[in-house]
Amino acid sequence: xxxxxxxxxxxxxxxxxxxxxxxxxxxxxxxxxxxxxxxxxxxxxxxxxxxxxxxxxxxxxxxxxxxxxxxxxxxxxxxxxxxxxxxxxxxxxxxxxxxxxxxxxxxxxxxxxxxxxxxxxxxxxxxxxxxxxxxxxxxxxxxxxxxxxxxxxxxxxxxxxxxxxxxxxxxxxxxxxxxxxxxxxxxxxxxxxxxxxxxxxxxxxxxxxxxxxxxxxxxxxxxx
Numbered sequence: 463x464x465x466x467x468x469x470x471x472x473x474x475x476x477x478x479x480x481x482x483x484x485x486x487x488x489x490x491x492x493x494x495x496x497x498x499x500x501x502x503x504x505x506x507x508x509x510x511x512x513x514x515x516x517x518x519x520x521x522x523x524x525x526x527x528x529x530x531x532x533x534x535x536x537x538x539x540x541x542x543x544x545x546x547x548x549x550x551x552x553x554x555x556x557x558x559x560x561x562x563x564x565x566x567x568x569x570x571x572x573x574x575x576x577x578x579x580x581x582x583x584x585x586x587x588x589x590x591x592x593x594x595x596x597x598x599x600x601x602x603x604x605x606x607x608x609x610x611x612x613x614x615x616x617x618x619x620x621x622x623x624x625x626x627x628x629x630x631x632x633x634x635x636x637x638x639x640x641x642x643x644x645x646x647x648x649x650x651x652x653x654x655x656x657x658x659x660x661x662x663x664x665x666x667x668x669x670x671x672x673x674x675x676x677x678x679x680x681x682x683x684x685x686x
Contacts, residue, residue, distance in 0.1 A: 468513045472506055479503035515647040519630050522654035529572035529659050533682035536566040536601055536610065539573075543581050547588055555593045558584075561600035568682035569608045571659045576679070579663070580610070582652040583675045587614035591672070607661075607678040616672035624665050624673070628653040652677070 482490065482499035490496050521527045544551075544558055551558065560566075569576065587597040595615040602609055630650040653663040661679035668674050 465513075465517055468517075469510070472510050472513065475506045476503060476510065479506060512647075515651060518651055519647060519654065522651065522658060523630075525658070527658060529575045531570045531572060531659065531680070533568050534571050534573055534576050535568045536608075537563060539577055539580055540566070540584075540599060543577065543584055546581075547585065550585075550588055554588060554591065556588050556591045556595050556597060558588075558597045558599065561598065566601050567603060567608050569610075570680040570682045571661070575655050575659050578655050579652045579659075579661075579677055582648045583612045583663075583677065586648060587612050587673070587675070590614060590616045592616060595672075603681060604678065606681055608681045609676055609678045612675045612677075613668065614672045615668070615670070618671045619667040619673065621667045624667050627665055628663065630654075 479499050479502040481487070483496060483503050485496065490499070540560060540563075544560075550556075584597070584599070591597055591614045598611075598613045600611050602611075627646070627649050630647060649663075649665070656663040656677050656679065659679060661677060663675065663677045666674045666676070
């Protein structure tokens with residue numbers, strides 16, 4: 463009900479502001495009108511993203527999301543996500559290194575859930591890497607689990623503040639929220655999704671600056 467009540471007016475705001483911004487039915491007159499319509503449209507998209515994130519957290523915390531675990535190879539999932547971020551990688555002049563790509567193991571996870579976690583972590587690493595920075599992705603077996611590590615350079619963090627980045631609505635103002643101009647809910651969604659798949663996400667401040675994300679998921683039966 464909440465989803466419907468929030469999205470219905472947002473859809474009208476987005477739809478009509480897009481029509482106005484594109485001047486579909488003719489010129490608006492003063493150029494400021496088109497600029498204002500574009501601001502309304504962009505603000506609507508930001509609000510819709512926030513609504514979707516809040517609802518996703520509510521579903522995850524209420525255990526209303528069902529995940530079906532299957533053997534999921536990491537290589538195609540990572541390649542698929544990197545292809546989707548090709549534009550942002552080029553725009554930010556950021557490189558991504560995938561260690562031992564051909565021998566990446568498989569995890570026991572839900573396909574959509576796995577991509578939600580990896581997408582959030584990879585996107586976070588790209589956005590907060592400086593121009594010319596290099597993001598490194600690796601994976602290794604740790605007992606009965608597979609640990610995927612995503613490292614990115616960037617600003618220095620106080621190690622005591624890093625765990626708060628995984629707590630919904632408790633991050634406060636940080637380098638992440640300031641630079642992304644968002645609510646900082648992407649990482650908490652990754653953490654809750656990993657937990658729902660019997661995994662765990664941890665963050666650590668890199669000594670030289672930036673973050674190191676480690677997500678552990680059950681190993682697929684055939685994983686080496």
